Amino acid sequence: MAGKVALLLWAQTLGLAGAQTTQLLVEPPWRPAVLWDRVTLTCQGLGTAGATIWYKDGRRWWQQGKDRLIVTLSGTYECDRPGSGLSPAVNISDDWLVLQVPVQVLLEGDTVTLRCRSWRDNPITSVSFYHEDEELEVFPNGTQLSLSRLRLNHSGRYRCKGQVGTWGWKESALVTVTVQVPVAHATITPDVLEVTPHDTVAAGVSGALLFLLLLMGVIVAWHRWNHVDARKHQQRAPPDPLELPVEDPQATYMELQRQSLEPSDIYENLHQKL
Missing domain, CATH: 2.60.40.10 (Immunoglobulins)
Known part of the structure; x- marks a missing residue:
C-alpha cells in the first residue's frame, strides 16, 4: 500500500x-x-x-x-x-478616484503602502481611507496610507474618499487586500505535514518542492514498514526443532524422538544443547 x-x-x-x-x-x-x-x-x-x-x-x-x-x-x-x-x-x-495596492504577495510582518489617486493626477485634498466600513485616517494633503507590520486582520476591502480639484467629492471602488502567513520551516514525517511560521521568507514555496519532500518521507516510511513486516514474518515462522532451547532435557528428547531421527543424531543434538 x-x-x-x-x-x-x-x-x-x-x-x-x-x-x-x-x-x-x-x-x-x-x-x-x-x-x-x-x-x-x-x-x-x-x-x-x-x-x-x-x-x-x-x-x-x-x-x-x-x-x-x-x-x-x-x-x-x-x-x-x-x-x-x-x-x-x-x-x-x-475613474475619478482610484485606490491602488502594489502587485505583490503580502505577508505578515511586511509593510505596504496604499495610494489614493485622482483622475489624471489632478489635485486631491482631504483624503480619507476606510477598511471595510471603518475610517482609518484622514489626510488634509496626503494621499498615501502605510500599513506597517501587517497582520491577518489587515485583510479585507479598502477604499478612499477625497476632494478632487473643483469636481467635488469622489470615492474609489473597493480594493481587496489579502495578508498571508509566511512559511519559513516545514517539518514532514510519514504521517504528518506540519508547517510552522517563523521568519519571513521569499513568497511562494513551490508546491512541487513540498510534494518532493513529502514523497521522500513516504518512501522512508515504506522501507521501514517493509523492514518491520519482514521481522514480524521471521518471528511468526516456526522454529527449527533442532534449535529449540532446552529448558527440559527429557521433553526435548521426546520431541526429537517424534521426528524419527537416528539415535546418534538425537544424542548429538542433546549434547550440543546441554
Whole structure:
C-alpha cells in the first residue's frame, strides 16, 4: 500500500512541476492599474507568443497574435495561451478616484503602502481611507496610507474618499487586500505535514518542492514498514526443532524422538544443547 502511495505522490509531483498557468503581468505593477499611466500588459504562458489571444470585458479582443499589449482603453483584460489556458483578469481603471495596492504577495510582518489617486493626477485634498466600513485616517494633503507590520486582520476591502480639484467629492471602488502567513520551516514525517511560521521568507514555496519532500518521507516510511513486516514474518515462522532451547532435557528428547531421527543424531543434538 505504501508503495502505491509513493508512486501516486511521485506522479502528482511530476504533474505539479510541469504544470503552468497563464499569467498577465502589469507594468507599472499596481492594481487596479490606471489608464493614464500608459499601462503595458504582458502575457506569459506555454506555447508561442504568436498564439496569444486577448480578451477585453469578456469578449475576444481584436488585437491578437502578440504577447504584449499597450492599453489605450479602460476595462477588464485577460489573455489565453493554448498550452496553459486563460489568465486571471486585470482591471484598468479610468475613474475619478482610484485606490491602488502594489502587485505583490503580502505577508505578515511586511509593510505596504496604499495610494489614493485622482483622475489624471489632478489635485486631491482631504483624503480619507476606510477598511471595510471603518475610517482609518484622514489626510488634509496626503494621499498615501502605510500599513506597517501587517497582520491577518489587515485583510479585507479598502477604499478612499477625497476632494478632487473643483469636481467635488469622489470615492474609489473597493480594493481587496489579502495578508498571508509566511512559511519559513516545514517539518514532514510519514504521517504528518506540519508547517510552522517563523521568519519571513521569499513568497511562494513551490508546491512541487513540498510534494518532493513529502514523497521522500513516504518512501522512508515504506522501507521501514517493509523492514518491520519482514521481522514480524521471521518471528511468526516456526522454529527449527533442532534449535529449540532446552529448558527440559527429557521433553526435548521426546520431541526429537517424534521426528524419527537416528539415535546418534538425537544424542548429538542433546549434547550440543546441554
